[in-house]
Amino acid sequence: MTPETVIDILREALWMIVLLASLIIGPGLVIGLVVSTFQAATQINEQTLSFLPRLLITLITIIVAGPWMLTQLMDHAERLISSVPYLIG
Template sequence: MITPDTAVDLVNQSLYVVVKLVILLVLPGLIVGVLVSLFQAATQINEQTLSFLPRLLVTLAVIALAGHWIVGQLMTFCIEIFNNAAMLVG
């Protein structure tokens, strides 16, 4: 039977997995975006593609390099949820 404690634990685990994956994908793009913004401020070049393209390429590179780990994390979480489904339903 699902209790409030198990529901809170399930939400906690879900948020932990989501935060891990989002940080992995967003943080490199954020760092590159700040570096490009500093470059644009120093050179006074205000080109939209100069700000967008490096972030896109870094995000794609992170997905290519860490995609296997990301899928592994999601699969581990889903397998854990399915294994505990009988306990959660009752």
């Protein structure tokens, strides 16, 4: 196995992590910004007001995008496992 192969495998794995994490975290960040703007405009300083919408949006995102994310992870693992004989030999 060459160093270039290891770097390619690591690059693909890190890209998968960034893609899946941003898909989960992104909507929560947007909702958090909207709620924070609302709180600043109305001067409401309630911590649960910002926490609950972010939690719900994150859960909904996982429910909606979960099958696609699982498919992506399984495809990546399948490609990696099927390429083991080529990587060793």
